[in-house]
Amino acid sequence: MMNLAQRKQYIQDWITQQWVILFGKRIDKSEHKWLLGPFGKTNGIGHKFIDQLAKDECLVRSNHKKDNGLLESIEELNLSDEELKSLSDDVIDFYLNTSNYGLKLQVKWNPIFKLFSTIVSVLFSKRIEQLNIPTQNIKDSEGLTNEIIKLVDTKTKEVKRTIWLRSFKSSDQIVYAGVYETCTLPSGKTCIKAIFPLPNGNATVILTPKIGSNGELILDSSGQKLGDNGFYFLLKDSENQLWAKFIKSFTDKLVVRSQNGKITATQTMNLWNLKVLKFEYEINKLTH
Structure with a gap:
């Protein structure tokens, strides 16, 4: 008998989840702890998800x-x-004190994929308040809010979840609402894991860190199979079984660098070895 996605939800969400079940792999929670992360509900993501x-x-x-970072310590x-x-010391400071910085963003699409981006935006992104990537090129840098939200244990005061929330200042439209943490792959390699909740599941990007010749941090997701760094869809079906689909064809590379005291970041996303889009971030330390 075929496993089915949960029924009470938007049809486009059901179809994409059923695709993950058909072409993905059922996973065991105890064997894939490194991959697991929070799932979203069917009523949208954004601030509702955090609460x-x-x-x-x-x-x-x-x-x-203030002084909230994507990492508690660079030793992670x-x-x-x-x-x-x-x-670079500047790059380290950005990751340890991310909330102390302002972000500006430029977006450049490969024209081949612009129609696809519009379809995704109409069917999913605006409704669920997640992965709201602009469908048009942004040549002049547009300001983003940059909020790091820490969820802590009430008794121990220990940070349990770190959420990076970014919205366009001009419209308050949420671009990304992601949970960030480190994980250890089956190979033993430590990676940064970015979890973007979706209805009844999530999109998870696992990035391997490397240091470039000029002190830049290079985060790369070009793994080859389930168990590697890379892009994953995860979901829970109608029987509460967990499923994962590794998307080998999609890769994400982020380079965070500092030159002359100025921090910038370039994020390049590729599909089937074709560049889909490029983000250019300008990162400036705020004066409080």
């Missing part, structure tokens, strides 16, 4: 707004001593 996650996991939002990346010495 629901805190409730489900008995956590509360930290009151600290398990870099070698040589790599740590080479990594």
Whole structure:
């Protein structure tokens, strides 16, 4: 008997989830802890997801707004001593104190994929408040809000979840609402994991860190199979079984660098070895 996606949801969500079941792999929670992350509900993501996650996991939002980073410590990346010495101090500060920076974004699409981006936006992104990538090129940098939300255990005060929420300042439209943490692949390699909740599941990008010759941090997702770094869809079906689909054809590469005290980042997404789009970030430290 075929496994089915959960029924009570939008038809386009059901179809994409059924595709993951048909072409993906059923996974065991105990054997794939490195891959697991929070799932979204069917009523949208955004701020609703953050409040629901805190409730489900008995956590509360930290009151600290400044000095919040995607990482609590750079040691979480398990870099070698040589790599740590080479990594730019400015890049380290950005990852440890992300909320102290302002972001500006430029977007450049490959024209071949612009129609696809519009379809995704209409069917999914605006409704679920997630992965709201602009469908038009943005040549002049547009400002983004840059909020790091920490969910902590009420008793131990330990940070359990770190959420990076980015919206366009001009429209308040959420671009990304992602949970960020590190994970250890079956190979033993430590990676950064970005989890983007979707209805009854998530899109997860696992990125392997490397240090470039000029001290830049290079995060790469070009793995070859389930178990590697790369792009995954995860979901829970109508019988509460977990499924994962590894998307080998989709890769994501992020380079964060500092030159003359100025931090920039370039993110390039490819599909079937074709560049889909490029993000250029300007990252400026705020003066409080």
